[in-house]
Each structure stands twice: as structure tokens, then as C-alpha cells.
Amino acid sequence: MLNVFNTSMALIALIQVVYFAREGHCEEAEAMRLEAEAMRLAADPNEDVAGFFDMEMGKDRSLKPFYYHGGYLSIYEGRNEKLKRYYVTPLTEINAESAKCLEPGIDIRHKVRFDIAIWRSDVADEAVKALASPPLNLEVHKELVHPLPILKIRLSTHGLSPAYEPDTVWKSNLNQRQLHTFSIYAADKEACERMVSEIKADPVGFASLIQIEIAMSAEKRASREISITGENIGRSKLFAQLQNMDQTNGERLMTSSDLNNFAQEIVSSVVASDITTGAYVEKPDELNFARLLERQLSSGTINARELSADQWKSVFWQEEFIRPDHYTKYLNRAVTYDKGTNKFSFDNETESEARKHVASDLKKDSSSTNAWSAKAKASFLGFGGSASGGSSNTNTDSSHDKNEFDVDDKGRITMSHDQLNKFLSKRDLQVEWSGDVFVSKSLDLHRVNTAELRKKSKIDTQQIQVQIVPITVKLDATVASSTDELGTVGQDHVKILIDQAKNEMNETMNQLSQKINNTENNVDRLVTKLQGRDAHHDD
Structure with a gap:
């Protein structure tokens, strides 16, 4: 208002x-x-701070840095001369205790979520003290100290393991929030929980991998033509996996989900390399582009039930052991069906033999002879993995399933048809019981010719809306220093404070010395003047 x-x-x-x-x-x-x-x-506070960051000239227009909770913040002076205000850079302080691993829900992947503080009221108190100290010696009321008026904010990382991917979507900050929640996607539950543990055990180490990017100016929209080429596709991680499959011909078969992931990965990579720093493409626009690209990547479909044994070798599956052709062989050998009771049963011995048989097939089909071991070494009940390539099947899931099944004295497990269907659906396993044997579900697979795609100079071109942010600045994340112990950061800070105190004392002494010299000169001039008057009076 x-x-x-x-x-x-x-x-x-x-x-x-x-x-x-x-x-x-x-x-x-x-x-x-x-x-x-x-x-x-x-x-408009953004007008009041215009020109703070002259990135092209490499200038920092800050008045003074000051120490706060393990890091340094900078103070800037507003342009409004009549209502002088002062602005402080954001805290970017990670709350290690807020880190948690979230299971897939609306998001289809595991993700690590954590909070980063942007502002606290006591920051203004420390800024006031810094402004009051030499050489500025400014008397400023706390109400005139504000956080920088940030319009948008997002996470930036460097040096992360390939198992992690930061959520780099810009977040609006029009309401000038004091706290923002950020996320990093994890490849699986194990990686997710490992990062949470590392954040809490070594928050300073984690902070060294994190930066917060802030946008202080209003955005502009521009239309850009983005082209997808064979070279772009060749840089995709998923393309490398397709290339490394044992089949010598260029054709690969992919599920709709994997094709979508492939297209999204390509678009994200191209956008990241073609769009300049300070600009971005909104996620819905990227997804629309990816959906259009899917049509160019796919040269047709074939139903999984029509595939020959040799064609199955061209099917890309994140976890080979649960690829439908392998998993149906496993089930048909491990599980016995009783028509009289309409129930399925198996024991450890038959399950073990079935697993060895599938393992042997995998060794023949794949140059990665150990690729199956991590997925196939455990039993059918809950340890076979999932169709999406995740690792959400845990011992807890297995124990829960076993409690639902009938187990006799010899350890043989029996389950009804409904229990079996529930088990398969829970893990999104693309197999089903036909009445006689286990078969692959009816599943359309997309034909993707990697050899042809790699040769094409232009696969798809789209006009895409680019959001241009004129000014962005990346700030290193920090961790609040402990007040209970003086670590390396604390020791360094004490040294810095001592040096600052020495410099301020020297500056004060120089100013005092200059004033004394000026006073002495004034006194000398006054004495000379008085002596001249006395001499004139005597004459």
C-alpha cells in the first residue's frame, strides 16, 4: 500500500x-x-539498490563487510538521499538439522530437503554496530537496515556426485521470506539417506558444495530458437547407456517413461548449455519441448508380447533382472501353481535355483557380468527391485509381505492370486499370470535408432520462451558457527577481528596525529601572528 x-x-x-x-x-x-x-x-526498493552489483566491471559497491555466525555479510547504501536506507546481503545459512529424506510422492524421485535462512532480525543489529564502527562512524537506526530486495532465489551446486541433482527452479521472493526450503534429488533411497547423514555430520563440507543464486531485477521475456542435434543427444547420460548395450545394431526399445526421461534429459542439457547465465526456461516450457521431442526420437512402437528372445536384448531396462523376459523366466521356475487351490507357492531351494538360471542368462546377454548380482542375489519376496529402477524395496517391505503369506514348517510360502497381484503391482513389475504361465504385460515399447539419431545435424527445432534475469549473483552457503567450541572457522575469525582492531586503531591514531599536527600548525600560525602584532605595537 x-x-x-x-x-x-x-x-x-x-x-x-x-x-x-x-x-x-x-x-x-x-x-x-x-x-x-x-x-x-x-x-521501489529494487530501484533504491540499482547498480549494487556491477558484475561486468568487477566492482563491489558495498560500504563494509561484517562477520555474522560463521560468515561475512556486506552492507550497501541505498540511492535515496532523502530517506537513507542500508541493505545487507542474504544470510544463506544452512540449517543442518532440517535436512530430511523424502520418499517419492508427487515427485517421482527421492529427494533431500533442507532449509536455508535468508534473514534474521539480529542481522540488522550487527549491521548497525558495523556502520557505527570506524572508519564509517555512522549512526543508523535499526529500522533503516533491510535485507536486499530479492525478487527470485534458487539453488546452485558444484562438485556433487552424479547420484544427486539439485532442483534449480527459481523461487519467487516477492514477500521477502526469511527462510527458504531447497531440494536435491537423489538416485535412490540409499543415496538420499546418505546425503542427510553427511549434511548433519559435516555441515561445513556440505555448505562448500552449495551456492544460492539471487535475482534482484525484474525479468524480461524473449523468444529463442532452440535446436536439438545429434551432437546434443550424444552428450546425454542415458544415450551413453543405450550405446553401451551389447546389441550391435542401432535400434533400442524403450518404455514411454524411459523415452520421456530421455527427452527431458536432452532438453535440459541443451537449455543449460545454450541459455546464457542470468536466463532460464520455465519447467513447463521444458516439459512441453520434451514431449514434442519424443515424437522425433521414436520411430514407432512394438508390443512387448510380440518380441522374440533376440529382440528383448535391445530393450533398455534400468534394472536388467526385472526386465519382463528375465523376470517371467525367474517366476516360472521359482513359483509353482496349484490349480486345485488356485494358489502359488515356492521355497528357498527352488527360488535359489531359479535365480541362478536367470543369472546365467544375464551373463550371456550382458557384458556387465555383475550387473545382475545386486538385484538378483536376494529372494523373490521384496528384493527384486522395481520397474522404475529405484531401490525402494527394503527389508521392512519383505518382512511385511512375509507376514501376509502362509509359511509352513519347512519354510515353503503360499499366496493367493490376489496376494500375488498385489505384490507385483506394489513394485510396478510389468509381468502377470496368464492362467498357465507368467508373461510380460501388454506394453508398448518405442523404437529408438541411436545410430541414426547420432548422425542427424538437426533433429528438432522449437521456439521457446526464455526468462531473462538481468542481474544475478551467486552467494556461498554458510553454516552457523558453534558458540560452544572454537573451531578453525572461529580461530580464523578471531585473527581477522584482531587485524581489524589493529587497522582501526592505527587509522584512529593517524587521524588523531593529523589533528594534533593541524592544531600545532594553527597554534604556530597564531603565535607568529601575535608576535607580529606585538612588534608592530612596539614600533
């Missing part, structure tokens, strides 16, 4: 400037111009 009022007043002031200028009242016009400028700056 205050901004609207200030904007209105600024417009009125500008009208008055025009009036006075026409009437020839230059002094009044200049005074009203300054008043209008002050109103405009008060209306």
Missing part, C-alpha cells in the same frame, strides 16, 4: 516539475525533480 502511495506522489511531483520548468522556475523545478526521484526510490 505504501509503495502505491509513494508511486502516486512521485507522479504528482513529476507533473509539478514539468509545470515549474515551463514557467521558467528552474530552482523550483530542480527541487521537485529531486523530490520525485526520492519518491520513486521509496516506492
